[in-house]
Amino acid sequence: MTELxxxxxxxxxxxxxxxxxxxxxxxxxxxxxxNVVEFAIRDPRSGRYFASVTSGHYxxxxxxxxxxxxxxxxTTGLGYPEGSDWSLERIWSxxxxxxxxxxxxxxxxxxxxxxxxxxxxxxxxxxLYDQPSRSSWQPGAGGxxxxxxxxxxxxxxxxxxxxxxxxxxxxxxxxxxxRHGNEGLVPRYIPxxxxxxxxxxxxxxxxxxxxxPERLFMQFHGGVYRSDDVGESWISIAxxxxxxxxxxxxxxxxxPDSAFVIPMISxxxxxxxxxxxxxxxxxxxxxxxxxxxxxxPQEDAYLTILRQAFGVDGEGSGMGMYFGATSGDVFGSAxxxxxxxxxxxxxxxxxxxxVASM
Amino acid sequence: xxxxxxxxxxxxxxxxxxxxxxxxxxxGEILRELExxxxxxxxxxxxxxxxxxxxxxxxxxxxxxxxxxAVASDATVxxxxxxxxxxx
Numbered sequence: 001m002t003e004l005x006x007x008x009x010x011x012x013x014x015x016x017x018x019x020x021x022x023x024x025x026x027x028x029x030x031x032x033x034x035n036v037v038e039f040a041i042r043d044p045r046s047g048r049y050f051a052s053v054t055s056g057h058y059x060x061x062x063x064x065x066x067x068x069x070x071x072x073x074x075t076t077g078l079g080y081p082e083g084s085d086w087s088l089e090r091i092w093s094x095x096x097x098x099x100x101x102x103x104x105x106x107x108x109x110x111x112x113x114x115x116x117x118x119x120x121x122x123x124x125x126x127x128l129y130d131q132p133s134r135s136s137w138q139p140g141a142g143g144x145x146x147x148x149x150x151x152x153x154x155x156x157x158x159x160x161x162x163x164x165x166x167x168x169x170x171x172x173x174x175x176x177x178x179r180h181g182n183e184g185l186v187p188r189y190i191p192x193x194x195x196x197x198x199x200x201x202x203x204x205x206x207x208x209x210x211x212x213p214e215r216l217f218m219q220f221h222g223g224v225y226r227s228d229d230v231g232e233s234w235i236s237i238a239x240x241x242x243x244x245x246x247x248x249x250x251x252x253x254x255x256p257d258s259a260f261v262i263p264m265i266s267x268x269x270x271x272x273x274x275x276x277x278x279x280x281x282x283x284x285x286x287x288x289x290x291x292x293x294x295x296x297p298q299e300d301a302y303l304t305i306l307r308q309a310f311g312v313d314g315e316g317s318g319m320g321m322y323f324g325a326t327s328g329d330v331f332g333s334a335x336x337x338x339x340x341x342x343x344x345x346x347x348x349x350x351x352x353x354x355v356a357s358m
Numbered sequence: 359x360x361x362x363x364x365x366x367x368x369x370x371x372x373x374x375x376x377x378x379x380x381x382x383x384x385x386g387e388i389l390r391e392l393e394x395x396x397x398x399x400x401x402x403x404x405x406x407x408x409x410x411x412x413x414x415x416x417x418x419x420x421x422x423x424x425x426x427x428a429v430a431s432d433a434t435v436x437x438x439x440x441x442x443x444x445x446x
Contacts, residue, residue, distance in 0.1 A: 057413045057439040058367070058402040074371075074398055079406030087405055 002313060003028070003356040004332075005049070005068065006324055007037035010348035012051050014068045019313075019320050019334035022341040029069035039308050042068075042356035043096050043103065046118055049356065050075075052091035052105075060091050062105060064119055068356070077122035078105065078113055080129075086111075093308065094119070095149040098156040106146035110137060110163045112175065125175045128161075133199060140164035140202045140221065141267075147307055150208035150216060150231075160208065160216060160231045167201030168218075170231050181231035188222050189267070205249035205307055212256035215285075219249045219261055226259075226286050237286025242273040248310030252319055252336065257285040260292075260312075260337065262305045262323060271302040279321070279337050292337030303327055308352035324350030360388055360418075360433045368437060371399040380435075385416055386425035388435060403437055413443025 004015040004025065011032045017025030031037075032053050038060075040051040049068045054060040063072040080086045086109045093106040101118040112125040137144055148162030159171045160181065168181040182201050190198050202221030209215040218225040218234065223244050225234040238244035243263040252258040260281045264270045272278065277296040280289045297303075303325040313320030321337050324330040330343040330350060359379040369376050373396070380395070382388035386408065393400045405411050410425050417436040418429055429435065 055367075055402075055443075057411065057443040059405060059411055061401060074401075076397065076400060079401060082407055084407070087407065 002320060004322055004343065005040035005354045005356050006330060006347060006350055007040045007352035008348035008350050009036050011035060012037040012040050013347055015344055019332055025343050031068065031072060037351065038090055039093055039352040041094050041354045044357055045096060048119060050094045050119055052094060054090055060088055062091055062094065075120055075122060081124065089143060092145045092147040093149055095151065098151050098154055102156055104149045106149050108143040108145035110144045110146040110166060112146055112161060127175060127177055137166045138200045148203065148206035150206055152213045153210045160206065162203035162206040164204065165200050165202035167199060167203060168231050183232060184234035185220060185225065186223060204247045207249055207251045209251060209256035210253050215256055217249060217251060217259040219246050221267060224261060240289040241280055247307040248305050248323060250310050250312045250321065252315050254315035255283060258283050259286065262310065270304050275300045275302050277301045277303050281337055294338065295340035296331060306351055309350050311354040313355035313357060320355060322353050322355060324353045326350060359431060360429050360435050362388060362392060362435045362437065364437055368399060368402060371402065372396040382429060384429055385418065385423055385427045388429055413440045415440045
């Protein structure tokens, strides 16, 4: 059985089904009704589930449980320090770290929080918060958000993070210090003469290839890139895609040459190109791209797939892939995108999709 | 002690009680004491800077107030979601 955690504008949907059966999954639970669920994940080390929940009244927080169909409890410590000019708005990402009980949370306004007790309590990463440039950081349309956290397998000291719209930041000391990793990124939305100095770099998504960890893939605000030097510099790999704008990205953890994106027309028209829902995948590090659309709607399907709404399960040719759209539709594949089926229709607008491997 | 009246989901964070007796001379003091006695409610009514959240209303004896308002020892304090904060 496959369990999906689908964060939506109207709560968390826990979907369960058999990916091989290619029929809709059951709704095992709907948690946090009336609240926005930005992101949800199961930490495979502990089996504990985490959900980033934003209440229109009571603010944002991370909730946790061992049973997503049961009661959830709040975690503590997520918030900017008293006297800060920032207040916590949203929690975009939760990422298990590379040491026992180490977990990260990326938030808006752009900050990194760390938990060393398995996600029960959180502490602000001061080195990033204290960056002198922070007062000039600019938000993207979704806010000033830290959404991508790329850990290095087996080494908690090495991190890469992506911020919209403040580019890539790299650390080799577990987040004690940070430096930029933006060489080669081309922000077309900035006048050419201003690009060399700008920090207004709108990273949309970033993933590390775990079997070749010096390699990262990025979906940018107009552009798809690869880095082979730990994120220091980036080269465009967008040729062959129908559009280079998009938000979600995934990789096959067993294939360091793999990346998957869902192109949308442009920043002015954030829907799937030509009204066709298509995932594009590369297995040669971006030299070529293949449309993966068998079973996806190919007529008048103007879907918007948000940043965290694309998750994978397993690896290789049997990898599960799942994505959800703001239309409330969720699609899945049990064969790494070769064929697709409808997981569920007409949920609330989907913010995130992750597989809770069981 | 003031009587603090709560609805879901806040009552679920204080052991399922619809009302709790809390000591304090101001709304801020009462809410901080509420957090001390019931840590699960920390951050729900007061934000990280100690201010009542924008879309939460606090009424003391029928008057809508903010965190610096005085509270009599026999006051009734209602904590309610504002109509402005719901998710569309």
